[in-house]
Amino acid sequence: MSQKVRIALDAMGADHGPAVVVAAAELARSRHPDSEFLFFGNSTLIAPLLDARPELKSASRLIHTEIAVRMEDKPSQALRYGRWKSSMWLAIDAVKKGDADVVVSGGNTGALMAMSKFNLKTLPGIERPAIAVLWPTLRGESVVLDVGASIGADAEHLVDLAVMGAAMARILFGIDRPSVGLLNIGVEEVKGLEPVREAGRILREDKLADLDYQGFVEGDDIGKGAVDVVVTEGFAGNIALKTAEGTARQISEYLRGAMTRSLGARIGYLFARSAFRQLRERMDPGRANGGVFLGLNGIVIKSHGGTDAEGFAAAIELGHGVVRDRLLAKITAALARPGKPPRQALGGAAS
């Protein structure tokens, strides 16, 4: 890593176009002046945006690309037309080549994961990468992973998720031994969760120095902030994340409706406006923006595609933070924990 934090940006990956990405980079740089940017995308669109920001331009390089990955395409399609030459691929490739320390894209999640895997490859001992998110809780934030990079997990994969998630929590929350829980359901004596129970056994018995295993947690423990790191396989994790987002949106609709229904409510709303603004900000997924792909030879940050410049800047700043705090090196060290069995010796039931 150079003294600067070099961030590769897929400028074609935001729903609202390169203007959001460039404005976000300017915001991020205003708060982290040690940032440098590599913009990948259509130079006809991007060059004028940089010309209008001389200070940002002086810390940026623009690499023209003809091809942008479309949001609706399947990963295999995107790989077919976008490999070697799309803005997304080349932004990832900058990390691979060592030209950048981290890559941020708001583009097609499946394509971003497929290209990241294909190009960066997984870390030694890791079969499948994971997507980790910062989940707002009553106690602050928790790391939740995997939220959909892959489906099903054997016990050893769940343990790897715990180790990677704890490394991320340690850095982002500044906690020495983050607490870790395995997402499970409250029904006792059920069949079919051998991998989760086995992972619990390993975490309990191994007593890893870098994390404090707390046992099983249920869906409603996530929002409570019961643990710093919630570990789950990707199917249930994705459903939990999307369901929480849906519930937050639903309540905010109710609230909007309730606040306009009567004169009293409308007057109340005027008085309580700033309180509502705070609430909206806490509930806004854009504030805790950015999934982090873990388990690869490089850090890839996925921003929400539909976010504004402030939201995209949050994803860029998350990228800046994990580079400054050497997340990748710490994960690599933590994964090489003593006593970890070789993968082929494991009998967990991957589905």
Added chain:
Amino acid sequence: MSQKVRIALDAMGADHGPAVVVAAAELARSRHPDSEFLFFGNSTLIAPLLDARPELKSASRLIHTEIAVRMEDKPSQALRYGRWKSSMWLAIDAVKKGDADVVVSGGNTGALMAMSKFNLKTLPGIERPAIAVLWPTLRGESVVLDVGASIGADAEHLVDLAVMGAAMARILFGIDRPSVGLLNIGVEEVKGLEPVREAGRILREDKLADLDYQGFVEGDDIGKGAVDVVVTEGFAGNIALKTAEGTARQISEYLRGAMTRSLGARIGYLFARSAFRQLRERMDPGRANGGVFLGLNGIVIKSHGGTDAEGFAAAIELGHGVVRDRLLAKITAALARPGKPPRQALGGAAS
């Protein structure tokens, strides 16, 4: 079914004791005068409550039981000490014997499911029962099942869930062909979801008369009310339900905090109080109280244990409604759909 709706109540199953159950029965009967009750529980506690309500008492029978199932016990423990003689077992048994049309309990969910399965047995062709809930959405309510009765599902089980859920939606929402979606995650080309995809294929090709299959839905579609019936296996379903409850509680905490932080917010709160009350009621799980156990030779309603009399009454009234509308007969008829393959011919991957 008699002209009356005969409801068996596990009077020992509510966290706040028989007083809640008896008060709930009185409330339910005031709105549904054709209700009759069988109370199972400690007569020393219950008799005085009924004596104080002569009108309710005239429509009730009290059956003394010595044993109450404890909330913290595992299903196998509860079966060991509670079979044949606990209030929970005997309330279920009243349905088995034809003394009651439906049973309502707020007790230990795992024990209630275990006893229900053991005593009532599953319907022909159904291997495992399911728990269905009414989920509040922006469009009203949806039926979501299974939320945790069992883990994993083969394709045919998912199709059975769709059929049972649609029968419930038809009755409760008065829709001829309820729309049905299979809960899935948005990542394309993923391995491991064969059962969900196979169930989708069956539902698409069979074009069942009683439901309108709409394809896959994601977690955030539940709260939108995108479909009338959301079908999922129990692990993901339970995590979705608990996560939504946790998120709702979390936001309501934020709201409480935000509304007391400044003078303006406090004044605003006074004006908007009734709007907040409405919001709380819509978000309150007690309002849409009651999971329904489907797939058994008898209908079992699970109330939240921690609810108040109004919440428990909602569960009783849900029971009243499904009896009046002959849910069990309709499910039995719908499950015997033409062309349904015998179970042993199926190759779905139960986990």
